[in-house]
Every structure is written in C-alpha cells, then in structure tokens.
Amino acid sequence: MQCEMCGRDTELVISLIEGTELRVCRDCAKHGKVLRPVPSAPQPRKKPKPAEPASPEPEIIEVITDDYAKKVKEARERLGLKQKDFAKKLSEKEALLHKVETGKYMPSLLLARKLEHALNITLVEKHEEKHDTENKRRTETFTIGDMISIKKR
Ligand SMILES: [Zn+2]
Structure with a gap:
C-alpha cells in the first residue's frame, strides 16, 4: 500500500x-x-469489467437461399406445373423462370417472395449481420489511436 x-x-x-x-x-x-x-486490507478487488455496451440490434439481412434453383424446380414439379405454365401463373417470363431454375439468375427478393408464396417454399433466409458492428468497432479503435498520435505531435 x-x-x-x-x-x-x-x-x-x-x-x-x-x-x-x-x-x-x-x-x-x-x-x-x-x-x-x-x-490488513482485503485484496483490492479488480474493478468489474464494464458491462459490454449494449450492442445495437443486429442487422437482419435477407438473403436468397443458395439452393434456390433446386427448390424452385422441385416445388414446381411437385405441383405438376410446366415452366411455361408456372411462369404464366407468376406473370413472369418463362425465360426468367428457366434462368432461376438453372441457377443462372438469383431472383430478387420480390420475385423470391412471389415464388415462395406460389410454391409454398422458403427461399429467403434471414441472417443476423454482425460483421458490420465489428468492423465499426475496429474503426473506432483506429480513430482513437489516431487522435492520440495527433495529440502527441
Ligand atoms: Zn510517507
């Protein structure tokens, strides 16, 4: 002491x-x-770690599932619909549907929703986006370090 x-x-x-x-x-x-x-003083207690700042709500991003092509094709075939008929039902172009089913065209969220609804399948997955937050923290740390080095000058 x-x-x-x-x-x-x-x-x-x-x-x-x-x-x-x-x-x-x-x-x-x-x-x-x-x-x-x-x-005799008790061992100085280590300061409890400051509570992690309440992390902001993780950003939820919606992504089209990787196997959208297979899912669409299989679901359509299950319904016994031809690409042409199904495209008509969706009021989309057959060529577009063909591209989707062959994995050459990732449907937009809007189209994916339409397909989900028509086929009773899930194409849109929700992901929590956490990387952004970490990147921001790194940036903040860098900024503080930067400020200190500026002060030293
Ligand atoms: Zn003294």
Whole structure:
C-alpha cells in the first residue's frame, strides 16, 4: 500500500494528521498522531469489467437461399406445373423462370417472395449481420489511436 503523504509503498498506519485520518508510512506518521495500524486490507478487488455496451440490434439481412434453383424446380414439379405454365401463373417470363431454375439468375427478393408464396417454399433466409458492428468497432479503435498520435505531435 502506498503512503498517502509520500507515496512510499510500505506498511502503513492510520495517523491523525492535521485533523484528517491518513494512511501513511511510519515516517510520515510522525507528523501526526498514530491512531492504529491499517487493518490488513482485503485484496483490492479488480474493478468489474464494464458491462459490454449494449450492442445495437443486429442487422437482419435477407438473403436468397443458395439452393434456390433446386427448390424452385422441385416445388414446381411437385405441383405438376410446366415452366411455361408456372411462369404464366407468376406473370413472369418463362425465360426468367428457366434462368432461376438453372441457377443462372438469383431472383430478387420480390420475385423470391412471389415464388415462395406460389410454391409454398422458403427461399429467403434471414441472417443476423454482425460483421458490420465489428468492423465499426475496429474503426473506432483506429480513430482513437489516431487522435492520440495527433495529440502527441
Ligand atoms: Zn510517507
């Protein structure tokens, strides 16, 4: 423990100096009246880690599932619809549907919704986007470091 007067790291006593109880070393204690030895202090508790700042709601992004082509094709065939008829049903071009079913064209979210509805399948997956937050934190750290180096100049 450090003496509150001279800062020496040694055994301390509680001394009444100028009306104030101070934890001081034996040398400094001579300036006042020694009241009692400092009770063996409990190990200074480490400050609890500050609670993680409440992370913002993770961003939910909607993505088209990777196997959309297979899903659409299989679901359509299950319904016994020809590409042509199904395209008509969706009021989309047959060529577009063909591209979707062969994996050459990833449907837009809007089209995916339409396909989901018509085929009773799931094409849109929701993902929590967490990478962004981490990137932001890294950027902040960099910025603070940057500021410090600017101050040093
Ligand atoms: Zn001292």
